[in-house]
Amino acid sequence: MLGWNRKTDRIQVGQWLKGRIYERRCDLSPDGRHFIYFASNARWRSESKGSWSAISRAPYLKALTFLPKGDCYEGGGLFFDDRDYWLNDRYNLHRLARDDSGLRRSMRSPWHESYGKGGCSSIYYIRLQRDGWAMKHTDASSGEEVTTFEKPLRGHWVLRKIAHSGWIRREGTGHDSDEHALWNRRTGRLIELPRWDWAEVDGERLLWVERGRLLSARIDAEGLCEQREIYDFNPLTWASLEAPY
Structure with missing residues (x-):
């Protein structure tokens, strides 16, 4: 995970993850402070259940909001603004294990169309269109x-x-x-x-x-x-x- 100040082009090296981050299911809050992501390390008997969605403080990965999932369908999410986010979880399969981010989860859909079946396209294509x-x-x-x-x-x-x-x-x-x-x-x-x-x-x-x-x-x-x-x-x-x- 890297922090990038686009005004100065200074790069800050943040945390590494021994696992897979699904980059198409991630988003950064408009103020650049929070990062929502979906990741997997295949440790299915661990606290994370092998895959999880999380909200961290950029450019770090330590979860403030921690949502174990247990499989690699759906997961991740999008920000509406600096404080409100949407979780990609049609069938409510995430389990809330920790919630210290101070952010609010919105249940409304972030787009009038849907893409894919809850996987990467369902977030990535919305994010691209939102961003112009x-x-x-x-x-x-x-x-x-x-x-x-x-x-x-x-x-x-x-x-x-x-x-x-x-x-x-x-x-x-x-x-x-x-x-x-x-x-x-x-x-x-x-x-x-x-x-x-x-x-x-x-x-x-x-x-x-x-x-x-x-x-x-x-x-x-x-x-x-x-x-x-x-x-x-x-x-x-x-x-x-x-x-x-």
Whole structure:
């Protein structure tokens, strides 16, 4: 878990987890203080029941609100605002073991549509649209679901996010992964960026992760310019760190 101050581009290394965090089922509160996530370590006889949803204080993972689950369906959630969140739990299978976050759980649905069957798409696609991405189309003809999202940039450029979901695994990825491309609406030029694992618009700059490095650039008529590295994650190794709360 990492803290990122986008005003200064300072990165703070937080806690590690010996397990799997389902990144598509996570969300950060608007004020950046709290993190809701779903994780699994397959220790089915432990207090966590092998998988759990939790709310922590970013950039740490120690649970303030701790909700053991016991399987890997559903889980995680979304924030409505700094104090109110929604838990992805249609069938009420989470067990509340601790609740010290001071936040309020809302039972109302965060979106008028639903995606998937309570898994990653059910949160991820809502989160993308909430954060300004326009869902363009979905194609399932290849045996997996491929959904294209777009966000406008300056100079007629558009950032495309192609979200893969299903059981087909592309080389170097999991079952759920993203590809990206830049498309110019005026000229029709398409720049495919298959090595980008994540990308987002931040004001006048474009941000992305490629080969374990966080990078930024500006956009001009030709595409990317003034590229620079913000942080290289490759040298990071496991460290045991206690949360300061």
